[in-house]
Amino acid sequence: MTERDDLTLEEKASLTSGSGTWNTEGVRDVVRPLTLSDGPHGIRRQPKRDTDALGIHDSLPATCFPPAVGLGSSWDPELAFTIGAALAREASALGVDVVLGPGINIKRSPLCGRNFEYFSEDPHLTGVMGAAVVEGIQSRGVGACVKHFAVNNQETDRMRVSADVDERTLREIYLPAFEHIVRTARPYTVMCSYNRINGVYASQNRWLLTELLRGEWGFDGLVMSDWGAVNDRAAALEAGLDLEMPPTGTDDEIVAAVRDGRLPEEVLDTAVDRLLTLAGRVEAAERHEDWDADEHHELAREAARASAVLLKNDGVLPLDPDSPQRVAVIGELARTPRYQGNGSSHVVPTRLDDAWTALGDALASEPVFAAGYRLDGAPDDDLAAEAVRAAAGADVALVFLGLPDAAESEGFDRTTIDLPEPQVALLREVAAACPRVVVVLSNGGVVSVSEWEDAASAILEGWLLGQAGGSAIADLLLGVVSPSGRLTETIPRRLSDVPSHPHFPGSDGHVVYGEGRYVGYRHYDTFDRDVAYPFGHGLTYSRFEYSDLEARETGENEWTVEATVTNAGDRYAQEVAQLYVAFDEDRPTRPRRELRGFAKVGLEPGASSRVRFTLTARDIAYWSVSRHDWRVDPGRFAVEVGASSRDIRLRAELETPGDGHVGTLDGMSTLEEWLNHPIGAEVLGGLMTAGGRDFQQVDSVLFNLALGVPLIKFRTFGIGLTAEVVDELVETVRRRQAEASR
Ligand code: BGC
Numbered sequence: 001m002t003e004r005d006d007l008t009l010e011e012k013a014s015l016t017s018g019s020g021t022w023n024t025e026g027v028r029d030v031v032r033p034l035t036l037s038d039g040p041h042g043i044r045r046q047p048k049r050d051t052d053a054l055g056i057h058d059s060l061p062a063t064c065f066p067p068a069v070g071l072g073s074s075w076d077p078e079l080a081f082t083i084g085a086a087l088a089r090e091a092s093a094l095g096v097d098v099v100l101g102p103g104i105n106i107k108r109s110p111l112c113g114r115n116f117e118y119f120s121e122d123p124h125l126t127g128v129m130g131a132a133v134v135e136g137i138q139s140r141g142v143g144a145c146v147k148h149f150a151v152n153n154q155e156t157d158r159m160r161v162s163a164d165v166d167e168r169t170l171r172e173i174y175l176p177a178f179e180h181i182v183r184t185a186r187p188y189t190v191m192c193s194y195n196r197i198n199g200v201y202a203s204q205n206r207w208l209l210t211e212l213l214r215g216e217w218g219f220d221g222l223v224m225s226d227w228g229a230v231n232d233r234a235a236a237l238e239a240g241l242d243l244e245m246p247p248t249g250t251d252d253e254i255v256a257a258v259r260d261g262r263l264p265e266e267v268l269d270t271a272v273d274r275l276l277t278l279a280g281r282v283e284a285a286e287r288h289e290d291w292d293a294d295e296h297h298e299l300a301r302e303a304a305r306a307s308a309v310l311l312k313n314d315g316v317l318p319l320d321p322d323s324p325q326r327v328a329v330i331g332e333l334a335r336t337p338r339y340q341g342n343g344s345s346h347v348v349p350t351r352l353d354d355a356w357t358a359l360g361d362a363l364a365s366e367p368v369f370a371a372g373y374r375l376d377g378a379p380d381d382d383l384a385a386e387a388v389r390a391a392a393g394a395d396v397a398l399v400f401l402g403l404p405d406a407a408e409s410e411g412f413d414r415t416t417i418d419l420p421e422p423q424v425a426l427l428r429e430v431a432a433a434c435p436r437v438v439v440v441l442s443n444g445g446v447v448s449v450s451e452w453e454d455a456a457s458a459i460l461e462g463w464l465l466g467q468a469g470g471s472a473i474a475d476l477l478l479g480v481v482s483p484s485g486r487l488t489e490t491i492p493r494r495l496s497d498v499p500s501h502p503h504f505p506g507s508d509g510h511v512v513y514g515e516g517r518y519v520g521y522r523h524y525d526t527f528d529r530d531v532a533y534p535f536g537h538g539l540t541y542s543r544f545e546y547s548d549l550e551a552r553e554t555g556e557n558e559w560t561v562e563a564t565v566t567n568a569g570d571r572y573a574q575e576v577a578q579l580y581v582a583f584d585e586d587r588p589t590r591p592r593r594e595l596r597g598f599a600k601v602g603l604e605p606g607a608s609s610r611v612r613f614t615l616t617a618r619d620i621a622y623w624s625v626s627r628h629d630w631r632v633d634p635g636r637f638a639v640e641v642g643a644s645s646r647d648i649r650l651r652a653e654l655e656t657p658g659d660g661h662v663g664t665l666d667g668m669s670t671l672e673e674w675l676n677h678p679i680g681a682e683v684l685g686g687l688m689t690a691g692g693r694d695f696q697q698v699d700s701v702l703f704n705l706a707l708g709v710p711l712i713k714f715r716t717f718g719i720g721l722t723a724e725v726v727d728e729l730v731e732t733v734r735r736r737q738a739e740a741s742r
Pocket of ligand 1: 039147344
């Protein structure tokens with residue numbers, strides 16, 4: 001007897017769809033309604049139960065932590081865990097059972113309007129950071145919801161578009177972060193995306209929601225729809241989607257479908273059981289009435305400090321707060337910060353810091369301010385002229401530039417990665433008037449820097465840093481802490497260099513993932529393309545040295561890699577040591593290098609730390625489309641440890657025996673495949689030298705030609721290789737393989 005046995009068919013149907021925008025259905029005393037709220041970087045709890053989906057800006061105040069673009073750049077899973085736990089504390093105080101986040105889609109193009117909600121162009125980094133957030137949220141018993149499953153990498157036509165992506169790219173780029181989180185952090189829920197994947201809606205994709213997610217990865221939680229992603233509720237239930245959000249008022253259809261046998265009742269029962277399991281899980285959550293808003297603001301500040309990335313610095317930073325130098329703070333964004341993106345993740349913050357106030361408070365000699373430009377991007381000569389006058393009287397100008405608020409949002413993509421033209425023009429004029437210019441950027445998606453970076457002595461990429469971003473930026477500029485963020489996505493020289501560019505965002509209902517696995521640095525590094533700033537890059541106010549690489553085999557296809565990182569500068573700072581596996585092929589068949597580990601270490605001047613990584617077969621495997629599984633071929637590869645994908649400091653060569661997999665052969669296997677097969681080569685060997693002729697020696701060109709020919713096709717070559725002989729060969733190989741595996 002389970003709780004479900006108490007439920008009528010109608011009640012069961014009602015549980016598989018929400019009761020309103022933010023709640024699941026409750027049934028008598030069997031199960032209470034659960035409350036779901038966005039997510040991901042703060043709690044967006046709308047004040048009244050069942051408020052509509054449009055009240056985005058009217059939520060109850062909550063801490064606005066740095067969105068994923070910032071938090072990801074911290075490369076700090078411990079910090080991500082702490083923020084997850086803080087989110088859960090606020091969720092609990094606001095009566096929320098499940099936080100709708102983290103968002104872990106891959107940044108395929110810098111144009112994706114929602115990139116600020118995602119961590120990285122790299123699946124490993126995304127998986128590790130996402131898992132830490134999930135573990136943090138669930139450490140207090142609140143549920144996390146990993147979204148948007150899957151291949152939701154653009155906003156254009158997001159509710160219909162088919163992401164057309166090949167199997168290997170899916171497995172190597174778009175699925176691993178979900179897989180890692182599901183396997184290691186065991187999220188209570190997953191949210192399916194709106195889009196189609198190779199023609200099938202995610203919400204109706206049985207392979208995705210059942211075979212892969214549950215069958216292969218062992219997911220034991222609940223799958224909910226993205227808001228409005230269900231098109232055919234019965235088909236969605238059959239595919240493995242347990243909860244439709246928000247409701248479409250179609251419970252009767254589900255009841256009727258069960259009654260007339262179109263939908264097996266077990267399918268409904270399974271979905272109901274998963275909702276009951278979720279309800280049971282969140283019942284164990286810690287209960288809190290409130291949280292310490294100051295403490296969480298401080299945590300948001302710490303996270304923001306860890307998230308900004310110092311791209312360039314000729315030594316102008318850090319500024320000495322006690323120096324008598326005259327500082328001009330230029331740019332409306334210093335006074336009116338952009339600290340989060342638009343759409344469902346929008347949080348009403350508990351407080352809001354701005355850099356202008358924070359700098360004014362900290363600098364001994366009072367700075368001057370000039371707005372310089374309008375926030376909406378429209379030109380304003382008067383504002384620009386005033387800013388240039390301010391810069392002319394200053395020793396250093398801190399110029400805050402960034403994207404207009406309306407440029408980045410859920411629901412649409414950008415069409416350019418350029419800063420607004422008036423801002424670039426202003427920067428040029430300021431640089432002509434003032435010898436030292438520091439640019440601070442505010443943007444959720446990457447902006448191009450190549451056209452103007454020569455005008456800046458230093459550039460601090462401040463992303464969108466949450467409610468304490470303003471004070472955190474002041475802390476970084478003044479050296480209260482050393483910058484420690486690293487790029488989680490490449491900054492290209494120009495938009496047309498981006499590998500997905502010719503395909504993004506598709507047309508006619510389809511977006512073809514034509515660049516395949518060559519996303520971000522996987523493309524730039526493999527094909528030696530110039531970039532403005534590479535993946536993993538970020539400066540500090542100190543210097544780090546790498547030494548003593550040791551790569552040891554610790555088991556079959558298992559290695560430990562260790563290296564020493566030393567702070568060779570004169571102040572405390574943090575370094576992010578990155579481990580890549582590398583394949584140097586003349587003609588690349590896979591990305592040249594891929595991130596497989598990282599460690600953030602904080603070191604006092606002169607201090608060293610040993611970083612250690614483990615590698616397993618999966619880290620060097622590729623997805624075989626013929627085998628539909630991971631595969632390791634025997635051969636050499638390298639491990640590289642460095643400070644970015646373009647700043648490799650240490651390297652060692654290793655060798656793998658492969659995974660020992662021996663494929664099967666049939667008549668359509670080529671001569672080359674036969675000769676590369678241990679048993680096939682032996683069986684065929686006799687024939688190759690039949691009648692005293694060694695075919696390989698007779699004519700090497702002909703032999704090369706023959707290598708690509710399926711064995712059965714030789715029956716027309718008049719060399720005695722008849723269909724019967726081929727059948728016999730195939731049978732012999734099959735028999736010997738069976739014997740060998742006994
Ligand atoms: C978004 C989700 C969000 C949901 C609820 C959807 O439009 O794609 O990320 O959780 O709305 O607000």
